[in-house]
Each structure stands twice: as structure tokens, then as C-alpha cells.
Amino acid sequence: MRPARPAVALLLLLVLTAGVLVVAASMGQSWINPFHPADATSAAIYWQLRLPRVLTAFAVGGLLSVAGAGFQVMLQNPLAEPYVLGVAGSAAAGAVGCAALFPNVAWAMPAGAFVGASLGIGIVGLFASLGPVRLLLAGVVLAAFWAAVLALLLSLLPARELGRAFGWMLGDLSASPLSPTLLLVVLGISVLGGLAVSTSLDRLLLGEKQARALGIPVRRLHLGLLLGASAMTAVAVTAAGTIGFVGLVIPHMMRMLIGPMHRLLIPAAALAGGVLLVTADTAARTVVAPAELPVGVLTAMIGVPVFLALLVQRR
Amino acid sequence: MNRLAIEGMAVWRGGRRLVEDLHCDAASGSVTVILGPNGAGKSTLLQMLAGVLPGSHAHASWMGRHLGAYLRREWADVVSWQGPAAYADFGLRVDQRLHLAAGMSTGGEAERMLRELDVSGLMTRPLAQLSSGERQRVEVAAAMLRQTPVLLLDEPTAHLDLRHQAACLRLMRQQADVGGRVVLVVLHDVAQAAAVADQVVLLYGDGRSETGPVEAMMVPKRLQALYGTPMRAVEGVGLLPDFRRMA
Numbered sequence: 154m155r156p157a158r159p160a161v162a163l164l165l166l167l168v169l170t171a172g173v174l175v176v177a178a179s180m181g182q183s184w185i186n187p188f189h190p191a192d193a194t195s196a197a198i199y200w201q202l203r204l205p206r207v208l209t210a211f212a213v214g215g216l217l218s219v220a221g222a223g224f225q226v227m228l229q230n231p232l233a234e235p236y237v238l239g240v241a242g243s244a245a246a247g248a249v250g251c252a253a254l255f256p257n258v259a260w261a262m263p264a265g266a267f268v269g270a271s272l273g274i275g276i277v278g279l280f281a282s283l284g285p286v287r288l289l290l291a292g293v294v295l296a297a298f299w300a301a302v303l304a305l306l307l308s309l310l311p312a313r314e315l316g317r318a319f320g321w322m323l324g325d326l327s328a329s330p331l332s333p334t335l336l337l338v339v340l341g342i343s344v345l346g347g348l349a350v351s352t353s354l355d356r357l358l359l360g361e362k363q364a365r366a367l368g369i370p371v372r373r374l375h376l377g378l379l380l381g382a383s384a385m386t387a388v389a390v391t392a393a394g395t396i397g398f399v400g401l402v403i404p405h406m407m408r409m410l411i412g413p414m415h416r417l418l419i420p421a422a423a424l425a426g427g428v429l430l431v432t433a434d435t436a437a438r439t440v441v442a443p444a445e446l447p448v449g450v451l452t453a454m455i456g457v458p459v460f461l462a463l464l465v466q467r468r
Numbered sequence: 469m470n471r472l473a474i475e476g477m478a479v480w481r482g483g484r485r486l487v488e489d490l491h492c493d494a495a496s497g498s499v500t501v502i503l504g505p506n507g508a509g510k511s512t513l514l515q516m517l518a519g520v521l522p523g524s525h526a527h528a529s530w531m532g533r534h535l536g537a538y539l540r541r542e543w544a545d546v547v548s549w550q551g552p553a554a555y556a557d558f559g560l561r562v563d564q565r566l567h568l569a570a571g572m573s574t575g576g577e578a579e580r581m582l583r584e585l586d587v588s589g590l591m592t593r594p595l596a597q598l599s600s601g602e603r604q605r606v607e608v609a610a611a612m613l614r615q616t617p618v619l620l621l622d623e624p625t626a627h628l629d630l631r632h633q634a635a636c637l638r639l640m641r642q643q644a645d646v647g648g649r650v651v652l653v654v655l656h657d658v659a660q661a662a663a664v665a666d667q668v669v670l671l672y673g674d675g676r677s678e679t680g681p682v683e684a685m686m687v688p689k690r691l692q693a694l695y696g697t698p699m700r701a702v703e704g705v706g707l708l709p710d711f712r713r714m715a
Contacts, residue, residue, distance in 0.1 A: 229556045356568050360555040362520040367569065368544030372522065413558040 159411035163421055170211075170424045177435040178207045182442050205333045209392060210326050210434040210448075211427035212336035214399050216389040218426025219343050219419060221400030222407075223382035226354050226415075227375055228285045229361075234401035235386040238292030241397075242299025243273025244390040249306045249318045256314060262321050263330040263391045270387035273299060274380075281379050282372070285361070288379075323447030324396035326434050331392045343385050344423050350374065351415035358413060398452045399426050402460045409463050429456055470496045470531050472517075472618055472650045477527040479509040479516065479671075487513065488675040494667065496617060499644045499651045501665040501682075503658070505695055508673035510654040511551065514620045517652070518549035530618065547618045550611035553603055557596040562587065562606050565595055570613035578613055584635050585609045600627040608636055612643060619643055621653040625660065637664050658699075659706050662686045670694050 179185050181203055183195075190196035217235050224233040236242070247269020248262040255261040273295065280291040310318060329336075347354070353374050356364045365371050389396070407421040433451035440446060472494045479487035486509030494500045502510050516526040519540065528535045530546055538546065548569075566587075570578075582588045585605045595603060604627045611619060621640065625633040641664050643649045655661045661668065661682075668685035670678045672694060678685065688699040691707060698710040 226558070231556060231558065355564075358555060358558055358560055359565065359568060360553070362515065362518075362551060363549075363553075363555070363569075365520040365522075365540070366518050366544060366547070366549040366551075368541040370540055408559050412564070413560050414564060 159414075159417045162411045163417055163424075166421055166424045166428075170428050173428050173431055174207060174211060177210075177431045178204045180435055180439055182439075206326055206434070206438075207431055208333035209329050209331075209336055210430045212333060212340045213326065213329075213389045213393045213396065214403075214426040214428070214430025215340045215423035216336070216343060216385045216426075217396065217400040217430075218403040218422040219340070219347060220382040220385040220389070221426075222404035222415075222418060222422045223347070223354075223378050223385075224400075225404055226357050227378040227382070228289050229357075230285075230289060231405065232401075233289070234397075235382065235389070236296070236395065236397070236400070237289070238273075238277045238383070239296035239299050240270050240273050240277075240383060240386050241390065241395040242296050242303055243276075244270035244387070245322050245395055246299050246302040246306060247272065248321055248394070249303060249310060252314055252318055252321075253306060253310050256311070259328065260330050262317070262394075263328070266321075266394070267387060267391040270383075270390050274383040274387065277383070278379060281376055285375070320447060321394040322449075324394045324449035324452070326393050326430075326448055327438075327445070329392040331388070336388070336392055339385070339388050340423060340427075343381065344419055346381060347415065347419035350377070351419065354415040355413075394449075396430065396449045396452060398449070398456050399429055402456050403429060406460055406463055470617060470650070472528060472530055472652070474517075474526070474528045477513075477516075479513050480524070481509060481512050485675055486673055487671055487677050490669070490671075490677045490679070492667075492669050492679045494650045494652060496648050496650050497644050498666040499641060499653065499664050500667045500669060501661040502652065502654045502669045502671060503656075503661055503685075503691075503694060504671035505673055508671040510671055511622050513671070514549065514622050514652065514654060515551065517618075518547050518551075518620050519543050520549060520551075544616075546616055547620060548611040548614040548616045549620045549622075550607050550624060551622045553607050555595075560595050561591070562593055562595060562598070563591040565606060566610050566613060569610035570615075581612055581639060582609055584639055585612075586632060586635070601629060601632065604628055605632060605636075608639075612639060616649075618650045619652070621651070623654050623656065625655065625657070633660070640664060658686065658691060659708075662706050 178199065185195045185199045187199050190199060220235040224235060224237055225231060244266040247265040251261040251265025277292055277295060280288050307318065353369045356367050356369050357374065361371050403426040404422050407418055407425055411417050411421050429452060433455055434448045437446040437448045437451050474490055474492040477490045478485060492500065502513065504510050515521045516524055517528055526535050585608060587605050587609045590598065590602060590606065608624045611621060624636050628636060637660060640651055640653060644651045665682040668680065668682050670685060670690060686707060688701055688707060691699045699707050700710040702708050
């Protein structure tokens with residue numbers, strides 16, 4: 154499979170995105186046509202519940218996917234993803250810690266997640282000057298540390314809080330403290346930022362030394378990538394918990410479809426990450442309605458077969 | 469005439485001083501070959517000149533201006549560097565790789581160079597699917613395509629078959645003779661070195677170095693000392709390692 158017409162692929166992706174957003178917002182326990190709602194309640198459900206949730210899912214998926222692409226090129230490692238440097242662990246530890254301290258407060262977990270993610274990024278940032286290989290090692294070790302802290306907190310958590318914590322760790326788009334508008338603005342800024350340095354990112358694909366020989370200030374670019382991608386991850390985690398898989402696999406899927414050049418890859422990753430998470434979340438809230446499945450489970454269940462099919466088809 | 473002047477430069481790697489007080493004056497239109505045993509600091513020297521090793525400065529100047537006085541962006545317009553290709557497989561194709569180095573250089577000269585290096589037919593192939601020789605040709609082409617006055621090549625003929633070695637050396641010579649570029653190249657084959665060099669730099673790996681015209685440097689006595697292996701001159705061939713006296 155050859156990425157022959159990347160611009161066409163991007164256009165198709167745009168159409169797909171629009172279609173998925175429209176359909177997903179109408180889907181639920183009952184189908185709602187936003188222009189001819191059955192009654193005022195249906196209209197309210199559409200505009201105040203479903204649409205914000207769909208937009209939140211789209212923005213979070215896009216952020217995770219763009220952050221993943223950033224970490225992969227920065228660390229020169231195809232296995233990198235938004236949580237590779239331990240941000241998921243520190244965010245989860247923060248969320249669970251806060252839930253233990255403020256058991257009945259709705260915003261406790263998102264707020265704790267934000268604090269935890271920022272703390273985790275700050276500590277990893279101290280190792281940024283060591284270069285990608287040792288930074289990655291530092292991140293992996295820190296991830297193990299945060300996993301231990303998380304396990305400690307979970308073992309101390311009252312039983313009735315455990316379910317909430319567990320659900321949050323698998324991703325929960327129903328309780329985002331951040332408005333969809335804000336999330337979409339952050340996603341837009343992230344994509345524009347990525348596009349602004351897209352040529353430098355492309356040259357980073359040739360390795361650090363080649364990039365430097367071509368005049369790229371590699372250290373500054375690395376630091377910018379670390380901070381930018383980490384901030385995107387922190388915002389996504391704050392909004393929706395730790396949703397795995399999107400940030401690892403969507404960038405690779407897009408590279409297979411449209412190639413590795415970042416001018417197209419970054420917008421494509423944003424759209425496709427959003428589409429995957431919207432699809433997964435719509436399935437999560439409709440399959441066993443009125444109950445909900447954890448969305449992180451569904452991203453993997455939808456994404457893995459698609460990714461493996463692409464992997465086999467490519468060679 | 470423009471010149472790359474190396475003035476009393478030291479090369480360190482891993483806390484060891486491999487070269488001290490290197491002097492070399494490379495003028496545009498000339499080929500300087502750097503010879504030395506493994507680990508003598510040849511690649512490190514090139515990388516310091518290319519400015520790709522963070523935190524180390526080459527004591528060198530271009531057009532009378534010290535390397536440290538150039539911005540990274542400016543220096544990238546002075547020097548092209550070909551070195552060991554070490555990058556993760558993100559699916560980059562040959563044409564994309566060349567484009568990243570040299571922009572859209574599709575002029576007749578570029579076409580000719582790509583044909584000469586036999587890269588034209590590889591354009592749509594992913595880098596990961598190339599053999600090491602094919603990949604090497606792409607890397608050499610990427611460096612040569614960039615229109616910089618200085619060209620630094622680190623073992624450009626490694627992995628190449630005889631035909632492509634010849635094409636590579638011929639192109640290299642043309643870059644100097646026709647293109648008026650300063651060419652600094654690390655080679656391991658003394659016959660190739662003698663065939664292309666105007667000037668030779670010998671790095672002994674213990675701090676000592678010598679720079680001089682090819683006739684003065686490529687003599688059995690010096691090369692024996694350089695490589696620690698007996699050499700002999702063969703009429704019509706040049707210098708060869710002397711295996712007869714090894715046993």
C-alpha cells in the first residue's frame with residue numbers, strides 16, 4: 154500500500170470526520186434529529202449532553218494522537234506514546250490521591266489529575282537535557298515509580314471510591330471539567346503549533362545529527378516538543394482520564410496512509426484520533442445503554458484490528 | 469579563493485584526546501583525504517567541523533570567520549555533512565529524504581548526479597527497504613545535492629560495489645574541480661585516497677597528526693607508521709598492504 158495521494162486521503166478523512174461527528178451526536182438511546190427534535194427534552198439532550206460529549210471526545214482523541222506523534226518523533230521511537238514518560242501514572246496517582254482526600258467532590262479527580270500530570274512532566278523535564286535515549290529510560294523508570302504510588306493509593310482507598318477511580322483510569326468522557334470549546338481551542342493551537350515546526354520535525358526524522366547539520370536547533374526543538382506534547386497530554390488526561398492506545402496507534406496508521414511528513418501527518422492525526430475516540434465513546438454509551446462501558450477498552454477493541462490489518466497490508 | 473582553515477584544533481572523544489594541534493588549510497577546488505586507523509578521531513573531526521556535536525567547538529574558520537561566530541542556520545548553508553545514517557523507521561521514502569536535505573533541486577545538474585550515483589530509480593522506495601549500499605548512495609547524494617561551498621564526507625564509499633565506488637569518487641572530484649567546493653573526505657582505501665586527494669591529513673590516534681600534499685604523505689614509511697602494518701609500493705598499482713612479510 155503506497156501513500157499515493159496524501160491530499161486526497163486528508164480530504165476523505167475530513168469528510169469522514171464530519172460524518173462521524175454528525176451521526177455520533179444523533180445516536181444514543183433514541184435517535185435525535187437536531188433540526189427536527191421530537192420535543193424540548195430531546196433538543197436539550199442533543200445540544201446540552203450529546204453534542205458537548207462528542208466534541209469533548211473528538212478534542213481529547215485529537216490531542217492524544219498529536220501528542221503521540223510528537224513523542225514518537227522526539228524520542229525517535231515508534232513505541233513512544235503520550236504516556237511513555239510516566240504522565241499517565243502521575244496523573245492517575247494525582248487523581249486517586251485527590252479522590253481519597255475529597256471523597257464527595259466531583260472535580261477532585263480531574264483537578265488531581267492535572268496536578269499529578271504537571272508534577273510528572275516537571276520531574277521528567279529535569280532529564281530533558283540528557284538526550285532522547287536516556288530521557289526515555291528516565292521516563293520509563295518514573296512511570297514504574299508512579300505506578301507504585303498509584304498502587305499504594307488504590308490499596309488505601311475506601312472500597313466505594315475504588316469503582317470511580319477504576320472507571321476514571323479506563324477513560325471517562327462523561328465528567329469533563331473542561332468545556333468542549335476550550336478543548337477544541339487547545340487542539341487547534343496544538344495543530345497550528347505542530348504545523349509551524351513541521352519542516353523541523355520532518356528533518357528530525359533523519360536523526361539528531363543530520364537535523365543539526367541541516368541547521369535545526371535540535372535541543373530547543375526537543376524541549377518545545379516535550380513541553381508541548383506533555384501539556385496536550387495533561388489537558389487530555391484532565392478532561393477524560395487515561396485513555397490508552399489512541400496516541401500510540403493513530404500516528405502510525407496515518408503514517409501508513411499519508412506518509413511521515415508532518416505538514417499532513419499532524420492534521421490527519423488530529424482528525425483520525427478524534428474520529429476513533431468519538432466512535433469508541435459512542436459505542437461505549439450505546440452498546441449496553443443506559444449503562445456505559447469504559448471508553449479506553451473500546452479504543453483498543455476498535456483500533457487493534459484496524460491497525461493490525463494495515464500492518465499486514467503494508468508489506 | 470575561499471578556504472576552510474583548521475588552526476590548532478584538538479579532537480576529544482570519551483575523555484581521550486585523539487588529536488592535538490591539527491593544522492589544515494583546505495582551499496576551494498581541492499580534495500583533502502583524512503586517513504587514520506579505527507578510533508583515531510576521523511569521524512569526530514568531521515562532525516565537529518559540521519557542528520553536529522553539541523558542546524564541542526572546532527578551531528576552524530571559513531572565509532576568515534571563526535566557526536563559533538556562525539549561527540547554526542548560517543553554518544548549515546556553508547557545510548554539508550554525510551555520516552552514518554542512523555534513523556528510526558517512520559516510513560520515509562528516498563525522494564522525501566533527499567527533499568529534506570536539499571529542497572526541490574531538480575535541475576539538470578542534480579538529475580545528472582542522481583543518475584551517476586544510480587539513485588534515480590530508487591526515488592519511490594522506502595528507505596527501510598534499501599540495501600546498505602543503496603542507502604549509502606542516497607546519503608551521499610543528499611549531501612552532494614546541497615549547494616554548500618564545503619562538503620564533508622565520512623567514508624562515502626563504504627558498502628558500495630566497485631562501480632558505485634568509482635562513480636562516487638569521480639563525482640567527489642568533480643565537486644571540487646567543476647563545482648569549486650572544498651571537499652574533506654574520510655577514506656580507508658589508500659589506493660582511492662591516492663587517486664582523489666590533493667592533500668592528505670594523517671591522524672595517528674595518539675594526538676599526532678600530519679598534513680601535506682598527497683605525494684609527500686602517501687609513502688610507505690608514513691602509512692606503515694599510521695596503520696602499523698607493512699606496506700609496499702607496486703609499480704602501476706600504488707601502495708598495498710604487504711602480506712608477504714606478515715608471517
